[in-house]
Amino acid sequence: xxxxxxxxxxxxxxxxxxxxxxxxxxxxxxxxxxxxxxxxxxxxxxxxxxxxxxxxxxxxxxxxxxxxxxxxxxxxxxxxxxxxxxxxxxxxxxxxxxxxxxxxxxxxxxxxxxxxxxxxxxxxxxxxxxxxxxxxxxxxxxxxxxxxxx
Numbered sequence: 068x069x070x071x072x073x074x075x076x077x078x079x080x081x082x083x084x085x086x087x088x089x090x091x092x093x094x095x096x097x098x099x100x101x102x103x104x105x106x107x108x109x110x111x112x113x114x115x116x117x118x119x120x121x122x123x124x125x126x127x128x129x130x131x132x133x134x135x136x137x138x139x140x141x142x143x144x145x146x147x148x149x150x151x152x153x154x155x156x157x158x159x160x161x162x163x164x165x166x167x168x169x170x171x172x173x174x175x176x177x178x179x180x181x182x183x184x185x186x187x188x189x190x191x192x193x194x195x196x197x198x199x200x201x202x203x204x205x206x207x208x209x210x211x212x213x214x215x216x217x
Contacts, residue, residue: 079156083124084111086142086204087134089166092182093201095191096132096171099178102147102155108194109161110134110177124162132180133172136164139211142204145196163204 086109087094095107110131114123121138128134142163148156171180185205188198 076155079158081114082112082157082159083114083120083127084109084159084161085124085128085136085138085164086161086201087128087136087164087166088204088208089182091184093185093205094132094134094166094171095181095183095188095193096173096177097179099176103194105192106194107179107181107188107191108197109200111159111161112176120160120162124164128164131174131177133169134166135168137167139163139165139204139207142207143196143200145194145200147195161200161204163207165208 094110096110097107098104110128111124112127112131114120118126124138125136128136140163141160143161145159145161146157147159173180185201188201
């Protein structure tokens with residue numbers, strides 16, 4: 068068995084991420100290390116045993132960015148499997164959220180943060196499926212602003 072496989076769990080890992088909106092802009096962060104080093108995505112990470120998804124999301128956002136958020140709802144999910152990623156098996160639950168306080172203070176897992184309009188990603192190198200989740204999250208945020216049930 069290769070040494071690298073000893074580092075990978077033998078079962079899927081559950082993770083959470085947040086599409087955080089501040090007004091009409093979304094926060095994207097660039098990963099500073101593997102997996103996804105150099106790619107922009109949402110802040111987030113693994114759910115710990117016994118932790119709810121919302122508790123994990125608040126913890127991960129605090130740890131990675133020092134921001135406070137209000138969670139609006141589930142915007143989408145993505146499954147990363149070893150056959151396509153060369154990494155472990157992850158199920159990532161992405162939530163739409165509103166920024167409530169703080170300025171991004173990045174931990175050592177991230178090396179850049181940008182507030183961008185959802186339609187202004189340009190040529191940023193982003194993780195797979197990110198534009199679709201951004202659109203879904205943006206729809207949830209707009210519906211919530213309009214008073215529609217989420």
